[in-house]
Amino acid sequence: MTMANSNHKTGSRPQMGQAGWILLLIFATVMTLLPLIFTLSLSFRTQNSIYDPRLFVTELTNGNYIKAMKDNPTIPYNFLASFVISTVSTAATVLFASMAVFGFSRENVKGKLLMYNMIMCALMVPISALVIPITQLNSRFGLLDNYFGLILPYIALNIPYAVTILQGFMSGIPKELEEAAIIDGCTTPGLYVRIVLPLLKSGIVVVSIWTFLTCWNEFFLALCTMTKATTKTLPLIAQQYKGVYNSQPGVLFAILIIITIPMIIFYTIVQKQFVKGMTSGAVKG
Numbered sequence: 673m674t675m676a677n678s679n680h681k682t683g684s685r686p687q688m689g690q691a692g693w694i695l696l697l698i699f700a701t702v703m704t705l706l707p708l709i710f711t712l713s714l715s716f717r718t719q720n721s722i723y724d725p726r727l728f729v730t731e732l733t734n735g736n737y738i739k740a741m742k743d744n745p746t747i748p749y750n751f752l753a754s755f756v757i758s759t760v761s762t763a764a765t766v767l768f769a770s771m772a773v774f775g776f777s778r779e780n781v782k783g784k785l786l787m788y789n790m791i792m793c794a795l796m797v798p799i800s801a802l803v804i805p806i807t808q809l810n811s812r813f814g815l816l817d818n819y820f821g822l823i824l825p826y827i828a829l830n831i832p833y834a835v836t837i838l839q840g841f842m843s844g845i846p847k848e849l850e851e852a853a854i855i856d857g858c859t860t861p862g863l864y865v866r867i868v869l870p871l872l873k874s875g876i877v878v879v880s881i882w883t884f885l886t887c888w889n890e891f892f893l894a895l896c897t898m899t900k901a902t903t904k905t906l907p908l909i910a911q912q913y914k915g916v917y918n919s920q921p922g923v924l925f926a927i928l929i930i931i932t933i934p935m936i937i938f939y940t941i942v943q944k945q946f947v948k949g950m951t952s953g954a955v956k957g
Contacts, residue, residue: 711932717733718733736923736926740923753902764827806893807896816897834879845872853867889935910924910928
C-alpha cells in the first residue's frame, strides 16, 4: 500500500510540472499578443472611444480603414516596393553569405581568417551610425528614390548575421563528402550547388526568414532614402499620421494593422520551417 502511494506521488510530480510549464507558456503567449490585440482594437474605434483604456469597447467602426485607403492611394505601390526590396535583399544575402561560408570552409582560401573577422566586425556597427554616410553615397550615385538605394545597404548589413548563422551549419557538413565529390570529378561550382546548398537548407531557411522580416520592418534608412509617395516602403506610411497637427490615432492604428498583416501571414506560413531550422542549428551547435 505504501509503495503504491509512493508511485502515485512520483507520477503526479511530472504532471504538475508539465501543467506549470503549460500555464507559463499560456501567460507568455497572452502577454506577447496583448499589444497586437490592443492595436487591433484601437484601429476599429471611433474618435470618442480611442482614448478609452479598456481593451474592448462597444463603439466600433471600420471608417479608419476606409479613410486610410482613401488617404493613401499609393499603398499598392508601397506594398510592391517593400516586397521587391525585401525579396531581392534576402535572395542576394543568402547567395553571398552561403558562398562566403563555403569559401571559409576550404583550406586553400588565402586570407579567409582576416575576411571572416572583418565581416564579424560589421555586427558591432549600428545602422543608425551608417544612415548619414549611406544616404550621402545614395545621393552621389543617384540612388535616392531607387530600390537599389535600400537593397544594396540591406545586403551589406545582413550578410554578417547570415554568415554567423550559416557558418554553424557549415561546420556540421563532413569534409569527406566534399572530398568524395572532388574524386568523382565534381567542380567547385558543382560542389557548391549540389553538395553545400542542399545541406545548408535549414540554415538558409532561418536566414531567409530573419532577413526578410528585418528588411520589411526597417524604417530609419528607408526614411532617408525614399521620399516619393510611390517608392516609399509600407512602414513609412504610418509616419504621416503622427504629429500635433495631424492627430488621427484611429487611422494610424489601422495603417499599422495593414502593415502587420502581410508579416503575420508570412510568418504563419514559414513558422514550422523557421522553428525546424533553429532547432537543427541548436543541435549542431
